[in-house]
Amino acid sequence: MFGIVFRQELKVLFANRTWWAILGLLVALTVLAALNGQARFAQMQATAAQLNQDEATTQNALKATVERYEKNPTGDPPSVSSPGNVGLSILGHYAVMAHDALAPLSVGQSDVQPFYYRVTAHPPHTFLNASEIQNPLNQMSGSFDVAFVVIFVLPILIIAVTFDLMSREKEAGVLALLAAQGVPLRTLILAKTAARAGIILAVLLALVALSAALIGADLSAPETAAKLALWFGVIAAYAFFWFALALLINAMNWPSVTNGVVLANLWLFFVVVLPSVVNVVAGTLYPAPSRVELTTEMREATELADKEAAESRESYLFDHPELAGAGANLDNFYIQVLATDAAVEKVVTPIMAEFDAQAAKREGVVDLLQYTSPAIAAQQALNALAGTGNERFKNFTDQVLAFHGDWRGYFTSKIIKGERMTAAAFDAIPAFAYTAPGFGLAQTAVDGPLLFMFVVGLILVLWAIRRYARYPVV
Amino acid sequence: MIASIARKEFIAALRDGRVMWSAAIFAVMLIAALASAAQRYADISQERAAAQAIVNEQWQNQGEKNPHAAAHYGVYAFKAVTPLSFFDTGVSSFTGVSIWLEAHKQNMAEGEPARDATAIARFGELTGAFTLQMLLPLLVILLAFASFAGEREQGTLRQVLAMGVSPLDLLFGKALGAAAAVGLFIAPIMVLGLIGLAMAPDGLAFFGNGMVVAALYIIYAVIFLFLTLAVSAAADSSRTALVVMVAFWAVSSVALPKAASDAARLVHDTPTAIAFQRAVAADLETGVDGKSLDAQVNERREATLRLYKVDAVEKLPINFQGIVLGLQEQMSNAVFDKHFGQLNGLMLRQQGIFEAMSALSPRLAVQLASMELSGTSLGAHLDFAAQAEAYRRNLIDTMNKAMTMNSSGANPEYRAGPELWGQVGPFNFTHPGLTASLSKLGPSFMVMFLWLVASVIAAVMAVRKLKALIA
Numbered sequence: 001m002f003g004i005v006f007r008q009e010l011k012v013l014f015a016n017r018t019w020w021a022i023l024g025l026l027v028a029l030t031v032l033a034a035l036n037g038q039a040r041f042a043q044m045q046a047t048a049a050q051l052n053q054d055e056a057t058t059q060n061a062l063k064a065t066v067e068r069y070e071k072n073p074t075g076d077p078p079s080v081s082s083p084g085n086v087g088l089s090i091l092g093h094y095a096v097m098a099h100d101a102l103a104p105l106s107v108g109q110s111d112v113q114p115f116y117y118r119v120t121a122h123p124p125h126t127f128l129n130a131s132e133i134q135n136p137l138n139q140m141s142g143s144f145d146v147a148f149v150v151i152f153v154l155p156i157l158i159i160a161v162t163f164d165l166m167s168r169e170k171e172a173g174v175l176a177l178l179a180a181q182g183v184p185l186r187t188l189i190l191a192k193t194a195a196r197a198g199i200i201l202a203v204l205l206a207l208v209a210l211s212a213a214l215i216g217a218d219l220s221a222p223e224t225a226a227k228l229a230l231w232f233g234v235i236a237a238y239a240f241f242w243f244a245l246a247l248l249i250n251a252m253n254w255p256s257v258t259n260g261v262v263l264a265n266l267w268l269f270f271v272v273v274l275p276s277v278v279n280v281v282a283g284t285l286y287p288a289p290s291r292v293e294l295t296t297e298m299r300e301a302t303e304l305a306d307k308e309a310a311e312s313r314e315s316y317l318f319d320h321p322e323l324a325g326a327g328a329n330l331d332n333f334y335i336q337v338l339a340t341d342a343a344v345e346k347v348v349t350p351i352m353a354e355f356d357a358q359a360a361k362r363e364g365v366v367d368l369l370q371y372t373s374p375a376i377a378a379q380q381a382l383n384a385l386a387g388t389g390n391e392r393f394k395n396f397t398d399q400v401l402a403f404h405g406d407w408r409g410y411f412t413s414k415i416i417k418g419e420r421m422t423a424a425a426f427d428a429i430p431a432f433a434y435t436a437p438g439f440g441l442a443q444t445a446v447d448g449p450l451l452f453m454f455v456v457g458l459i460l461v462l463w464a465i466r467r468y469a470r471y472p473v474v
Numbered sequence: 475m476i477a478s479i480a481r482k483e484f485i486a487a488l489r490d491g492r493v494m495w496s497a498a499i500f501a502v503m504l505i506a507a508l509a510s511a512a513q514r515y516a517d518i519s520q521e522r523a524a525a526q527a528i529v530n531e532q533w534q535n536q537g538e539k540n541p542h543a544a545a546h547y548g549v550y551a552f553k554a555v556t557p558l559s560f561f562d563t564g565v566s567s568f569t570g571v572s573i574w575l576e577a578h579k580q581n582m583a584e585g586e587p588a589r590d591a592t593a594i595a596r597f598g599e600l601t602g603a604f605t606l607q608m609l610l611p612l613l614v615i616l617l618a619f620a621s622f623a624g625e626r627e628q629g630t631l632r633q634v635l636a637m638g639v640s641p642l643d644l645l646f647g648k649a650l651g652a653a654a655a656v657g658l659f660i661a662p663i664m665v666l667g668l669i670g671l672a673m674a675p676d677g678l679a680f681f682g683n684g685m686v687v688a689a690l691y692i693i694y695a696v697i698f699l700f701l702t703l704a705v706s707a708a709a710d711s712s713r714t715a716l717v718v719m720v721a722f723w724a725v726s727s728v729a730l731p732k733a734a735s736d737a738a739r740l741v742h743d744t745p746t747a748i749a750f751q752r753a754v755a756a757d758l759e760t761g762v763d764g765k766s767l768d769a770q771v772n773e774r775r776e777a778t779l780r781l782y783k784v785d786a787v788e789k790l791p792i793n794f795q796g797i798v799l800g801l802q803e804q805m806s807n808a809v810f811d812k813h814f815g816q817l818n819g820l821m822l823r824q825q826g827i828f829e830a831m832s833a834l835s836p837r838l839a840v841q842l843a844s845m846e847l848s849g850t851s852l853g854a855h856l857d858f859a860a861q862a863e864a865y866r867r868n869l870i871d872t873m874n875k876a877m878t879m880n881s882s883g884a885n886p887e888y889r890a891g892p893e894l895w896g897q898v899g900p901f902n903f904t905h906p907g908l909t910a911s912l913s914k915l916g917p918s919f920m921v922m923f924l925w926l927v928a929s930v931i932a933a934v935m936a937v938r939k940l941k942a943l944i945a
Contacts, residue, residue, distance in 0.1 A: 136568035275597035288590035
């Protein structure tokens with residue numbers, strides 16, 4: 001019986017023009033979104049390539065100047081042989097994060113969080129604040145990406161094709177006829193839903209493959225393939241939730257119009273209202289420290305450090321006795337810069353740590369409260385798979401901070417020991433190598449949401465099936 | 475006749491549990507959003523004012539210094555918030571809150587709040603404006619989608635029309651009844667909100683803005699009301715009317731603003747920060763007009779020596795280094811004007827794309843107008859940056875002149891003190907008044923007006939062809 005109804009429904013759906021229009025819309029929007037994401041990330045990659053190139057040019061020019069002097073050492077050594085001048089003034093190193101293969105599918109936080117920093121020998125707060133030029137209007141509106149089509153648009157399309165699944169049959173008087181012919185209600189509704197869900201899932205599967213092709217994802221890389229499979233899993237689970245919800249609402253035996261109103265309200269509730277409420281909750285429980293106060297406190301610290309520059313110098317060397325070798329030729333100016341930097345850093349570090357701690361707690365609240373709304377769960381999971389969630393940028397910043405330690409250490413030790421930058425020393429300047437976090441980081445962020453959406457969907461289906469036992473056909 | 479139809483619609487709406495539940499939830503969210511806006515305004519305005527006071531004090535009490543050292547010390551400009559800033563946060567989550575004003579450099583604003591938010595903030599912030607822009611239309615749709623189509627399905631439309639009721643009376647009666655039902659929830663909140671605004675610090679200065687904002691949202695709701703009535707009259711069933719209106723709402727309110735942002739980037743792309751810095755650095759080398767600093771300094775040296783009739787810079791009664799700094803500042807200002815001017819121009823052209831696309835989306839139109847009037851638009855941020863920059867230039871100029879006039883060969887160790895620091899005065903961001911905001915809103919007002927007219931005409935035309943029976 002299921003098979004008969006299922007096949008019949010497929011026939012009806014294939015002949016239905018509205019249905020084709022809805023599928024066409026889904027395909028068109030996804031293709032547009034994928035191309036759009038692709039263009040955005042291609043631009044970022046071009047920027048990244050440019051950074052490394054210019055970086056190398058500057059460094060080579062400095063090295064060449066020093067080399068010329070080494071071949072013909074007449075007069076004073078060039079100023080670029082001063083490690084302080086190079087590390088604290090002229091040179092910076094661009095630490096660039098490489099984007100994941102699936103990043104173009106979900107822009108996520110990548111229009112807000114920097115994907116590169118210009119690391120210098122100054123403390124981290126001096127370069128961590130830099131941001132890319134963006135029109136705030138564009139950031140506010142967000143990007144039209146595949147994740148948006150999935151999270152916002154897909155449920156609307158699902159609601160549009162399911163809200164009157166049963167009620168319409170009843171309103172048209174068909175239901176009584178079918179029941180009279182001995183078609184079990186549950187079989188009928190499940191077959192009808194399955195036909196629709198089957199087609200949509202098939203289309204989604206095709207769309208995932210198509211968008212992967214459009215963004216040029218290399219599926220021969222096992223990790224990318226696995227992420228894409230999970231991506232489809234998340235979309236499928238999300239779609240399953242909305243189908244299940246529609247199935248349940250249909251089981252309430254309300255008129256079609258009421259079903260439509262209720263489902264529209266539920267969409268609004270899960271996709272618009274709950275996320276904004278959870279955002280308020282997370283922000284109120286664990287607000288970020290004030291950046292405004294940070295600014296004034298940093299300034300006070302800088303001034304204090306300048307005033308006490310001499311003493312600070314002593315204490316800096318006291319803190320770093322290993323650097324104050326006997327007979328070290330101290331470059332006074334840059335020593336003083338380092339001392340001031342250290343004094344400011346002492347003030348800023350605990351505040352920055354507070355920023356991080358609060359951010360981690362906020363993310364913790366969201367990790368927990370994502371289970372109030374499948375839309376939040378789906379967003380978190382899709383961002384994690386695309387590598388564009390906050391945790392990914394945090395991981396990048398941590399790598400940059402570790403690298404900054406090496407880079408700064410390289411120059412400060414030379415400054416304090418009074419060494420000059422030789423041509424060989426330029427080659428030995430540490431370079432940043434980004435390591436993408438393993439599959440695990442994405443996986444842990446995806447498992448919970450995936451399971452949640454699937455289980456909730458299943459509960460809704462079972463609940464609906466129970467209700468259909470008492471569904472009046474007339 | 476219109477009055478009695480309106481009364482019937484009003485009572486029917488109040489008896490509809492669906493509508494009342496939706497309206498009650500909406501009202502609770504709006505009240506919560508407004509209350510939190512008042513709280514945030516109180517906190518943040520105080521915090522920014524305190525920070526500005528600290529920075530001003532630091533400047534004033536920096537001790538005795540060479541004026542150019544003071545110029546390097548500089549000050550910070552903090553963006554003061556308006557009483558409506560948290561009713562409609564606009565773009566302010568994505569713009570910096572302070573700018574460092576120092577010698578030789580025009581810096582960009584720092585400290586975007588969005589960097590400290592979780593990814594779910596991107597779904598939208600729960601503000602009064604967000605609630606009104608996103609939820610109010612949906613409430614109106616739920617209230618009105620069945621107005622004609624539902625009566626047709628029940629067969630009452632046939633009876634009413636047979637009684638000789640004019641379709642236009644029916645339309646305006648239904649509109650009035652629905653408006654009264656929504657107004658029952660919204661009007662008291664709006665009035666309370668406006669009273670709260672008037673009582674907030676600086677609130678009276680923005681009361682006019684608040685009134686215009688309130689009026690805009692009322693018009694916005696009316697647009698959706700007439701659109702829904704038009705669709706309800708023309709649709710073959712209330713089911714279709716609901717689907718069409720919800721789809722229109724979703725596309726125009728949710729999808730189009732995102733599409734607008736991508737279209738804006740495609741059409742007028744802004745440079746990357748690195749490209750921008752490089753372009754500025756390149757022009758700082760050569761000067762905008764191709765005249766290098768050295769050439770300008772030489773020219774000025776000759777002229778100054780001639781003026782004072784001496785043959786060497788050391789013999790001048792003034793400090794020529796101060797003049798050099800002034801020239802350098804003039805030259806770099808021209809470079810900043812060129813590049814920041816181009817960048818701001820690009821961003822405003824991107825906003826133009828949003829304005830153009832608001833022709834398809836009433837939400838976009840009301841959103842642009844609402845944040846402009848709330849002082850949280852792109853334009854307001856650029857105003858802040860411009861005022862801060864003007865303040866910086868005056869500050870640097872004052873320092874350079876003091877250096878030129880007071881430290882000379884006779885007095886090389888000149889140190890300025892609090893009198894000079896005090897000459898600069900504190901920085902205060904003054905938000906452009908209502909008239910200035912209104913003058914920028916031509917496109918948005920025009921779009922809203924056209925939507926209003928079009929929705930009423932559509933409704934009138936739809937009821938003129940009203941069919942009493944289901945086809």
